[in-house]
Amino acid sequence: MGIKLAVFDIAGTTLHDESNVALVLQQTIRLAGVEVTIGEVNEVMGYAKPYAIRHLLQLKNDQRFSEEPFIQELHARFVHDMKAHYATHSSxxxxxGVSAVFAALQEKGVKVALDTGxxxxxTNVILERTGWQKNGLVDAVVTSDEAAFGRPYPYMIYRIMEELEIRSxxxxxxxxxxxxDLEEGTNAGCRYVIGVTTGAYTVDELKKGPHTHLVASLDELLSIF
Known part of the structure; x- marks a missing residue:
């Protein structure tokens, strides 16, 4: 059985990222009067951001991690700052080559989807800025607030499969x-779980996660598939 669906992460995988997400999340935690390092923030990259905020506060023994209104307040600030970045920043x-890879996969009969923390x-600001959906290069998009649980749970992938009628x-x-990302794909049971080494994690860091392949560039997928 060949690959019929490729589910891509966004920031760091398909979207150029200069640690912007990590820096904004670090600043969000600082608003709570808590200092975290970029290394500590990177460890929760990919997870749903309310979970990431909660985890970082708990890591620093800040008891407000259990106060849902406080978590939502910090998350609202994170969303505001990230939307402003993606709408206006020149980077x-x-x-x-992402658009070319998306198009090549679709030409081979592979549906292209995005899921994200x-x-x-x-996500809508990113889609507007990149034009992927408007140009027909993406068949489905699911965000972390549209599933019961985000990564590392598999539910965003299952929701995409349901929407696109992917059987297996x-x-x-x-x-x-x-x-x-790797844990999400593994927990879902995906045939291929592929780590991209030019994003938030180094090769050595990604090797610690469950995977079938590691690639530096997305065009390597065309030969893998």
């Missing part, structure tokens, strides 16, 4: 740049 662009508000998980590939 926002797709990674080299962002919520729908941030063995015809699905998951591609992402964080360990949470």
């Amino acid at each position: 926002v662009r797709e990674k080299d 962002f919520d729908r508000d941030i 998980i063995q015809s699905v590939a998951k591609i992402g740049d964080t360990v949470s």
Whole structure:
């Protein structure tokens, strides 16, 4: 059975990222009066951002991690700042060759989907900026607030499969740049779980996660599939 669906992460995988997400999330935690390092923030890249905020506060023994209104307040600030970044910053662009890879996969009969640790508000700004959906290069998009649980749970992938009428998980590939992406694909049972080494995590860091392949460039997928 060949691959019929490729599910891609966004920031760091298909969208160029200069640690912008990590820096904004670090600043969000600082608003709570808590200092976290970029290394600590990178460990929760890929996860739904309310979960990431909660985890980082708990990591620093801040008891407010259990206060849902406080978590939502911080998340609202994160969403505001990320939307502003993706709407206006000159560095926002797709990674080299992404549109060409999407088109090549579709020509081979592979549906292209995105799933993300962002919520729908941030994701819509990215889709508008890149034009992927408008240009017909993406067949489905699911965000972390549209599933019961985000990564590392498999539910965003299953929701995409349902929407696109993909029958078997063995015809699905998951591609992402964080360990949470790899865990999501593995938990879903994807045939291929592919780590992208030019994003938030290094090769050595990604090797610690469950995977079938590691790639530096998305055009390597065309030969893998």
